[in-house]
Structures are given as C-alpha cells and as structure tokens.
Amino acid sequence: MTSRRQHIANLDTASFRAIAALAYRESGLTLVEEKSSMIQSRLRHRLRDLGLADFPSYCALIESEEGSTERQHLISALTTNVSHFFREEHHFNTLKTEVDRCLPRLRAGGSMRIWSAGCSNGQEALSAAITLTEHVPDIANLDVRILGTDIDPEVVRFARQAVYPQRLLGGVSKGLLSKYFEQVEGPTAGAHFTARNDLKNMIRYNELNLLSRWPMKKKFDVILCRNVVIYFDLKTQEDLWPHFHATLASDGVLFLGHSERIADPAKFGFSCTGPTTYRPTTR
Ligand SMILES: C[S@@+](CC[C@H](N)C(=O)[O-])C[C@H]1O[C@@H](n2cnc3c(N)ncnc32)[C@H](O)[C@@H]1O
Incomplete structure (x- = not known):
C-alpha cells in the first residue's frame, strides 16, 4: 500500500x-x-x-x-547546531596558556572553571577537555570543571551521551582519536565513538537559555560563547555583554566566534586581546 x-x-x-x-x-x-x-x-x-x-x-x-x-x-x-571538534583552534592554544596561569592555584588546591555557552552537541567542551589533558596529563586529579549549556534540549541530551558518529569527529586527529575515544555501538549504522571517562567526568551539561537568569554562582576563568550571538541582534548581544563580564573572573577570558565581536569593548569593561578574545579591564 x-x-x-x-x-x-x-x-x-x-x-x-x-x-x-x-x-x-x-x-x-x-x-x-x-x-x-x-x-x-x-x-x-x-x-x-x-x-x-x-x-x-x-x-x-x-x-x-x-x-x-x-x-x-x-x-x-x-537553532543551528553545527559544531566541530577544535573549531577555531587558536582559542584552544590560548586555553593552554590559561591553564598554565591557573596551574599554581590548582596545585595548591584551587579550582578552574570553564563554560561552553551554547555548547551544541558537546564538541567544544570535549575539545577543551582534550586540550587540557594533553597539556597537563594529571589534570583529572585537579579541580578543573567544564560546564556546557545550550537552550536546545536535544543537543544537551546528545552531549551528555557523548556518542559521536565518525562524520562528527572530523577535527580529531587519528592520534587523539585512538588516545581519547573508544569505539562503541551507536544508534545508527556506521562507526561510533565515545570519549574516555576522565574527559566526560570533567564536563557537566545543562539546559540554559542565555536570555534567562543564569543560576551559576562561581565565576569562570574561561568562557567560550562562540557562533551563538551571531543569531542575535545587536540589542540582545549588548544585553549579554554585562552578564558575561559579571560572570568572568577578573583575570579570565571570553572567546567569541570568528564572525562575532563586541563592537565597543571599553563600553562593557572589556579589552580585545587577540582574535575574538576579550578580557575584563574593569570591575
Ligand atoms: C552554531 S552552534 C555553536 C556551537 C559551538 N559553540 C561552536 O562554536 O561550535 C550555536 C548553539 O547556540 C545555541 N543557542 C542559540 N540560542 C541560544 C540561547 N538563547 N541560549 C543558549 N543557547 C542558544 C543553539 O542551540 C546552538 O546549539
């Protein structure tokens, strides 16, 4: 029929x-x-x-x-959920210098907090976890946590499961794939991989609409909000900058996506210190 x-x-x-x-x-x-x-x-x-x-x-x-x-x-x-592992890699290079900056504090029992705001299916948060682990192999013993949030419940569910079909692993080199991922049964045909538990344990995912109240109490050392505000108008973007400023540690860093920018960083207490890289200047 x-x-x-x-x-x-x-x-x-x-x-x-x-x-x-x-x-x-x-x-x-x-x-x-x-x-x-x-x-x-x-x-x-x-x-x-x-x-x-x-x-x-x-x-x-x-x-x-x-x-x-x-x-x-x-x-x-x-929502457009396109993401890649190690997208805009220069930010992950800066992330290494940020962990170096935090390392004395971490070794003395302090913490480091990273936020992937608009995390989509978790490739950005996992790229950060891999970068940190490559750079500081015993990072799992230190108090480093990555928060991934997104408005879209479907991508948050996907990110929590962290089972990636091969086509979504394009940015991961063969070496990193064999070191940090294992092959698992997937929901569809073809090879699927999940990340090592020590990486997954570093990350928590929650639903969060950036336009709603942010419940996080601790400040973040690093915020990645990349390829998210491009879908917002200038007014919505400018309403967000003060919130990011208030949520960022005074020596922290905010990364935006390649086609996003804070038009007047000084107005919002930021200075631009690298490609789509912003640091607070005032409190
Ligand atoms: C293109 S993806 C970017 C993913 C990742 N940050 C990257 O750069 O690869 C944009 C994400 O922003 C999320 N998003 C859009 N509007 C949002 C909002 N108001 N609050 C939180 N997330 C939002 C979408 O659901 C989507 O997953």
Missing part, C-alpha cells in the same frame, strides 16, 4: 512573523524574512508530526498555553 504524504500549505507572511516574534522573545533568535523558505522546511516535519495542515494552526498552538512543549520543539528546529 502506498502512504500519501499529508499536504502542508506554504508558510504565509503572517505566520512567519508570528514565529519570528516568538523565537525572538523566547530565545533571542533573529529570523529574517529572506530565510522563510528555510524556516518552512525546518518546521514542516513538526506540522506533519502534529497532523496540522497549515502554519496558522501551528501558530495557534505555539501561542496557546498548551503549546509549551511545542515551543521547545520549535526552538530546537530553529
């Missing part, structure tokens, strides 16, 4: 605007009208799963009180 695919009407302008307004309000994502066909294709499967024939019905659902679960699915569908 042939199954007939349900016909779904195209995304109309009013629905696009309603979805864009909700995405902005809930997550800071700025959706431009030129991307409406991409948004339509990302959301069609949601309508299909829900048995809805058109976008106005979908908007009625996400705007209703009962629509909270679907609002999460919507944000998951709209």
Whole structure:
C-alpha cells in the first residue's frame, strides 16, 4: 500500500512573523524574512508530526498555553547546531596558556572553571577537555570543571551521551582519536565513538537559555560563547555583554566566534586581546 504524504500549505507572511516574534522573545533568535523558505522546511516535519495542515494552526498552538512543549520543539528546529571538534583552534592554544596561569592555584588546591555557552552537541567542551589533558596529563586529579549549556534540549541530551558518529569527529586527529575515544555501538549504522571517562567526568551539561537568569554562582576563568550571538541582534548581544563580564573572573577570558565581536569593548569593561578574545579591564 502506498502512504500519501499529508499536504502542508506554504508558510504565509503572517505566520512567519508570528514565529519570528516568538523565537525572538523566547530565545533571542533573529529570523529574517529572506530565510522563510528555510524556516518552512525546518518546521514542516513538526506540522506533519502534529497532523496540522497549515502554519496558522501551528501558530495557534505555539501561542496557546498548551503549546509549551511545542515551543521547545520549535526552538530546537530553529537553532543551528553545527559544531566541530577544535573549531577555531587558536582559542584552544590560548586555553593552554590559561591553564598554565591557573596551574599554581590548582596545585595548591584551587579550582578552574570553564563554560561552553551554547555548547551544541558537546564538541567544544570535549575539545577543551582534550586540550587540557594533553597539556597537563594529571589534570583529572585537579579541580578543573567544564560546564556546557545550550537552550536546545536535544543537543544537551546528545552531549551528555557523548556518542559521536565518525562524520562528527572530523577535527580529531587519528592520534587523539585512538588516545581519547573508544569505539562503541551507536544508534545508527556506521562507526561510533565515545570519549574516555576522565574527559566526560570533567564536563557537566545543562539546559540554559542565555536570555534567562543564569543560576551559576562561581565565576569562570574561561568562557567560550562562540557562533551563538551571531543569531542575535545587536540589542540582545549588548544585553549579554554585562552578564558575561559579571560572570568572568577578573583575570579570565571570553572567546567569541570568528564572525562575532563586541563592537565597543571599553563600553562593557572589556579589552580585545587577540582574535575574538576579550578580557575584563574593569570591575
Ligand atoms: C552554531 S552552534 C555553536 C556551537 C559551538 N559553540 C561552536 O562554536 O561550535 C550555536 C548553539 O547556540 C545555541 N543557542 C542559540 N540560542 C541560544 C540561547 N538563547 N541560549 C543558549 N543557547 C542558544 C543553539 O542551540 C546552538 O546549539
């Protein structure tokens, strides 16, 4: 028997605007009208799963009180989760100098805290854990913790499981793959790998919307918020800088992605000390 695919009407302008307004309000994502066909294709499967024939019905659902679960699915569908191991490698080189800076304190029983904000599926946090372990082989005995957070529950679940199909391990050299990963059974066909337990034990993952209240109490020595604020407008970005400033240790460092920048770092108490690398100047 042939199954007939349900016909779904195209995304109309009013629905696009309603979805864009909700995405902005809930997550800071700025959706431009030129991307409406991409948004339509990302959301069609949601309508299909829900048995809805058109976008106005979908908007009625996400705007209703009962629509909270679907609002999460919507944000998951709209976020771009692309990441790579050792993406923008120069930041991982700076990370080595940061751990050298913290090492006397660590050896004296102090701590070092790193935050991957907008961590996607965990490749950034694991790249940091591998970098630190390569640089300081006994790091697992020191109080070094990496926090990975993301708004998208699906990527947080993936990051916690830390089972990567081979295609997501592109940035990992053969040497690092055999040293830090082991092959495991995966959920789909093909080779899958998971990271060594000492790396995984260094990292905790939580859901966190950067636009909501941040519950972390301790300051971070290193914050990586890379390729995240590019999806936000200037106002949302500028609302975030003071929070990062307040959450960063006075000698800490904030890394942004290659096409992101703090337009006026001095205004927010930062100075730019390297490529998309910022340090607090004032308290
Ligand atoms: C392109 S990925 C970047 C991943 C990683 N930082 C990197 O550079 O490879 C952007 C991530 O930001 C997350 N994100 C988008 N808006 C967010 C928000 N308001 N709060 C927290 N995370 C958000 C997305 O879910 C996505 O996983």
